[in-house]
Amino acid sequence: MVRAADGLGAGDGGKERAMRLGIVLVLAGVVLGSPAAWADQDQFMQAPGEPTAAATPESRLNDGLALADKQDWRGAEAAFRDAIRLRAAFPEAWNGLGHALRMQKNYRESVESYQEALRLRPEYPQALEYLGEAYVELGKLDEARALLRRLRALDPSEAALLAAVIDGGGKASRRW
Numbered sequence: 001m002v003r004a005a006d007g008l009g010a011g012d013g014g015k016e017r018a019m020r021l022g023i024v025l026v027l028a029g030v031v032l033g034s035p036a037a038w039a040d041q042d043q044f045m046q047a048p049g050e051p052t053a054a055a056t057p058e059s060r061l062n063d064g065l066a067l068a069d070k071q072d073w074r075g076a077e078a079a080f081r082d083a084i085r086l087r088a089a090f091p092e093a094w095n096g097l098g099h100a101l102r103m104q105k106n107y108r109e110s111v112e113s114y115q116e117a118l119r120l121r122p123e124y125p126q127a128l129e130y131l132g133e134a135y136v137e138l139g140k141l142d143e144a145r146a147l148l149r150r151l152r153a154l155d156p157s158e159a160a161l162l163a164a165v166i167d168g169g170g171k172a173s174r175r176w
Helices: 013-032 035-045 057-069 073-086 091-103 107-120 125-137 141-154 156-167
Strands: none
Touching: 057 073, 057 091, 073 091, 091 107, 091 125, 107 125, 125 141, 125 156, 141 156
């Protein structure tokens, strides 16, 4: 039994209005979704691969890596280029760009991208290995072997990958 002393008596229209407002707000949330969900919807209004207004070099690098995992090389290329536009001194983005370009058989620009990654970070094992693979695909086996010698001291696992490509007679790996 509700008593007037509890403040919940029949004459307490304020509590009843608050309860109705709460129900309306819950229903509005169900129909409209949360503001966080609205932000998620914005991504569907953009062109594929187009950076958001809040894109950072790291977020575009991660986008490029995700697209590369799906073997969307053009999308990955665009994302890596965005990352580089946002931060030119970004060796990981240059390396990713080189890989995306190599997968599209754009070897000249791929080599240039790997070289830029290595200019920024001279002892970058993955960039050395990928550059070696590009050299193999271009038939530049002496250059690939020189990179292999350099890579053996830095990262034996990356060196083993490049050695397998060199020993394979020019068939570069398609791993990402």
